Every structure is written in structure tokens, then in C-alpha cells.
Amino acid sequence: MEEKKDNRLLMNILHEAQEKHGYISEQMLKQISVEQDIPISRLYGVAKFYSMFHTEPQGRYVVEVCGSPSCVLNNGVQIEKFLEEEIGVKIGKTSEDGMFSLYKTSCIGCCDEAPAIRINGQPHTKMTAERVQVLLKKLRTAFKKKKK
Amino acid sequence: MQILHKTNLEALERARMLGSDGVLSLLEGKGLVGRGGASSPTAKKWRECRDTPADERFVVCNANEGEPGSFKDKLIIRHNAETLIEGILIAAYIVGAKRCFIYLRGEYDHLRPRLQEQIADVLPRANLEGVSIEIVRGAGAYICDEATALLKSIMGFRGTPMYRPPNPTTEGLWGRPTLVGNVETLACAAQAVLFDDWDANLRLFSLSGNIKNAGVYEFPLGVKMSSVIDVARPQRKLKAMSFGCFGGIMPVDENMSITPEAVCKGNCKQGNYSIIFIDETNNVVDISYSIAKFYTYESCGKCTPCREGTIRILNLLKKIRSGKGVKSDLQLLRELATHVQETSLCNLGQTCGNHVLTSLEHFPEDYEAYLAKKK
Numbered sequence A: 001m002e003e004k005k006d007n008r009l010l011m012n013i014l015h016e017a018q019e020k021h022g023y024i025s026e027q028m029l030k031q032i033s034v035e036q037d038i039p040i041s042r043l044y045g046v047a048k049f050y051s052m053f054h055t056e057p058q059g060r061y062v063v064e065v066c067g068s069p070s071c072v073l074n075n076g077v078q079i080e081k082f083l084e085e086e087i088g089v090k091i092g093k094t095s096e097d098g099m100f101s102l103y104k105t106s107c108i109g110c111c112d113e114a115p116a117i118r119i120n121g122q123p124h125t126k127m128t129a130e131r132v133q134v135l136l137k138k139l140r141t142a143f144k145k146k147k148k
Numbered sequence B: 001m002q003i004l005h006k007t008n009l010e011a012l013e014r015a016r017m018l019g020s021d022g023v024l025s026l027l028e029g030k031g032l033v034g035r036g037g038a039s040s041p042t043a044k045k046w047r048e049c050r051d052t053p054a055d056e057r058f059v060v061c062n063a064n065e066g067e068p069g070s071f072k073d074k075l076i077i078r079h080n081a082e083t084l085i086e087g088i089l090i091a092a093y094i095v096g097a098k099r100c101f102i103y104l105r106g107e108y109d110h111l112r113p114r115l116q117e118q119i120a121d122v123l124p125r126a127n128l129e130g131v132s133i134e135i136v137r138g139a140g141a142y143i144c145d146e147a148t149a150l151l152k153s154i155m156g157f158r159g160t161p162m163y164r165p166p167n168p169t170t171e172g173l174w175g176r177p178t179l180v181g182n183v184e185t186l187a188c189a190a191q192a193v194l195f196d197d198w199d200a201n202l203r204l205f206s207l208s209g210n211i212k213n214a215g216v217y218e219f220p221l222g223v224k225m226s227s228v229i230d231v232a233r234p235q236r237k238l239k240a241m242s243f244g245c246f247g248g249i250m251p252v253d254e255n256m257s258i259t260p261e262a263v264c265k266g267n268c269k270q271g272n273y274s275i276i277f278i279d280e281t282n283n284v285v286d287i288s289y290s291i292a293k294f295y296t297y298e299s300c301g302k303c304t305p306c307r308e309g310t311i312r313i314l315n316l317l318k319k320i321r322s323g324k325g326v327k328s329d330l331q332l333l334r335e336l337a338t339h340v341q342e343t344s345l346c347n348l349g350q351t352c353g354n355h356v357l358t359s360l361e362h363f364p365e366d367y368e369a370y371l372a373k374k375k
Helices: A010-021 A026-036 A040-049 A076-087 A129-147 B010-030 B042-051 B072-079 B081-095 B106-126 B147-154 B183-194 B225-232 B260-264 B284-298 B304-321 B327-343 B347-351 B354-362 B364-372
Strands: A061-066 A100-105 A117-119 A122-124 B058-063 B099-104 B132-137 B178-182 B202-209 B215-220 B238-243 B249-251 B273-279
Touching (some): A010 A026, A010 A040, A010 B132, A026 A040, A061 A076, A076 A100, A076 A129, A117 A129, A122 B106, B010 B042, B042 B081, B042 B178, B058 B147, B058 B183, B072 B106, B072 B183, B072 B202, B081 B106, B081 B178, B099 B106, B099 B147, B147 B178, B178 B183, B215 B225, B225 B273, B238 B284, B249 B354, B273 B284, B284 B304, B284 B354, B284 B364, B304 B327, B304 B347, B304 B364, B327 B354, B327 B364, B354 B364
Parallel strands (some): A061 A100, B058 B099, B202 B273
Antiparallel strands (some): A117 A122, B202 B215, B238 B249
């Protein structure tokens, strides 16, 4: 393979880029391409391969529902449906106000505290409908404050 | 728990005293094997990496634990990261590596700040000149648990597995010999070097599902299933258990001794013990469906049988669950699962039909129940 020995690792560079605006824009990819001397086609291929990298704008809060068997066995499917209803979007979509993006994820390693979800990377475990409501209310308040 | 015993940089000190050959024969004598799933002898791998001529070598800690139902490495990173770091440093010392990596799965990114602090704390005290440990941030690709895919990811490529040989041990990162070790293996290596009474027989079990006491436990190999169930405390009568996602869905046999042979009937080497308990209120097909979703989602797309086959398996299960299935679908599922397993390149494709084949064999009545619900 023709890998060049780079001291900065592309995975970490892409994560840092995404942290700025919640997704990796075409502009950012072009910039990284020049700085790292990597063809943009390869960069795009890498960004699209990993499920946690987004090349489109995301909601302020990215909510991911764990779909592992342990979560399914502990009401995970009900939590998923409840989240869809409460947020008002289907899995894979972003709410119109740009507040939430809802996704399903493979196991997040919280099987002992199932059912689990992740919000902007932070796991929330032992979810119930009540706990989902409390969490969403908090996020909505924080979102509105920020908008003002 | 043995795995939580701290080594406080004394293991590295002892490794220095014993020297490279001394450490390798000690690990060999104690019988340390890989805990990621392959159960290969650790000392053999380390020796091979050390003895391959090269201008540079690397050590990679595989912290991309992602098989559904497995969360043992998280426990180590959370509660005994110092010992893990020491294990990495011992490995670096033995094979002669300067640059080390911890490939941390994206789902565990919340553990990264603390881990980074611990590296910064331990590394200067280890007095290993020029040795560094960098955290590589994974981004939600389970396939990077496979060593060649993991290395490609570190080098900044799509994480798709490569043909072997060459093995990473002789030709890995940037073409150099690279030692890839699982979190548990590396932490155990430090403990095995330091503690005379270190027990090679103890394994970490991740227990979850329909039980009260879900969590990580330490049991000796060969433990009776009844003892594990006693600890797990199911709420209702158990119907089945799934050995992670790879091992398949089996009936609960309380008299079974948990050994690699018992779990996989000698067809695989089980180094990772995770058990998802399923109680009598569930239809096994639903669990099989959630496992099929995992495989479809995580197939890297490199080989056609896995990329297409996992989707077809999922669609067939969907059809059966929706009440539109017919009897011949079961035979089709069986054939499809077998075919995909026989023709895929890596472990993901080679095991992606296990849950279907085992559930069809042991729980045909659950499939029949869905077929009878015909719409």
C-alpha cells in the first residue's frame, strides 16, 4: 500500500472537523485534502464509510437509539417508537426546526443498563418513556435559550 | 475481580528485569491467550512481531469492542486503564515499538478525556524513551474490530479487511510489523508479568438480556451454566441464550460447562464470553431479526456474499415476521446463511448466519408461529 507515514491521523482530523459544525462540509473536505495531501475522492470515501461521520448538516442534538438484542429485550423498540413520536420524525431524519436528528445505532456497549440511547455522544441508560420526556424537555429548553 | 488489580508500573519494572526473552517465556508458561476472540497464544504473536526484521514496529490496542452484548473492555478502560496502559508499554518494550495506538471505538468516546489524562500520567513515569501512546478515535464501524480493517482505519482508509497473509504481526501499519492486542489481553499481560498467582483460567463474561443482574463478571473457564444463571438472576423462565452475536442462539442448558468447545462446537475459538439471556416471553425470531440488522448495518461491503447476503437474510426475516412468510422461506434462509458464511472473507461474514442456523435448528416452533400468523 502506498500509505504515507503521517503524524496526524485522519480519523482524528475528521472528528475534529466535524466537531466544529456538527458535520463535515465539502469545504472542510477540500481544505483537509490540501493540508494532508490526500485526494478528495478518498477523503469522501472515508467520511461516508464510518457511520459517525456526517457529510450533511445535522440537528443540534443527534439522538441515537441502540438496536442491540439486549436493548430490544428490554423495551428498546418501544423507546425507539416513543422517540419518533415525541420528536416527530422517523429514524434517519432531522426535525424541521433543526433541533434533533434521530438515528438507530449498533450496540453502544450499555447492555447492562438497557435500553440505552446516545445524545451527542453521551450515553443515557435505563430509558423509560418518562426519562425520555424529561431529557427532551431539558434539551428543548437549552435549545431555545441558545437561539435567543 | 482479578482484572481490576492494579500493577502500578511494577509489572514494567519486572519486565525490564526479566528481559524480553524472560517475559515471553513467562507469558508462555502462564498460558496467556488472546481475549478478543481468536484465543491465539500471546507470547507467540509478540515473539513473531519482535523477530521480524524492520526499521520500526508498532503496538496497537484494539479497543473497538462492538459485538452486541459485549462490554467487558469498557469496564477495564473505566476502572483499570493504568494497567492496560502498562500492558501496552510492556508490549512496546518487548517488541521494540516506539509509537503505540489505542483504537477507541466511537461509542466509547465519552471515556476518551479520562483515558487521555491517564496516559499523560503513566507515560512519563514509565521512563521509556521515545515511546508514545496515541488515541485513535473510531467512528462507528464494528468491522474495525478485525485487525487488518483496524489498521487500515488508523492509516486513514475505509476500514475494510484485507487478505491474509501477511498478518499484521509481520506486515501491518505502513508495512511494518505491528502487534495488535485486545484490551483485556494487554491488561492481563501486565498482571501475568507481575502477579505470581495470576490465574490464566479466569475470563470476563458480559451478561445481559432478561436478567436482573446484568454486568461484567469473572468466571473460570469450564464454569457450569447453572452457576452463571444463579448470578444473572433471570426474572422469568429462560428460553434461550445468545452467545454474543457470533455464537448463535442456543437453548439454555444448565449443565453445560462453558468452554470454547461447548460454545461453538469446536467450530470456532471463543475468546470473548458474552451471553444475552432471552426469556420465555420472547419469540427468538425477533432476536434473530435484531442480530440480522446488526450484520446488515456493519457489513463493510467489500465481499458480495456478505454485503448482499446480510440484506437478503434481513429481508427474509422481515417477511416472516410480517406474517407473509411461507414454509420454503425457512429452507431459503438456511441455504443463504450457509452460503454467505462459506464464501465471505472475514469473521463478520463467516459468522453472520450463525444466529439464523442455530435458531432454525433449536427453535423451529418460533418460526412456525410466525408462519401460522399468515396475513
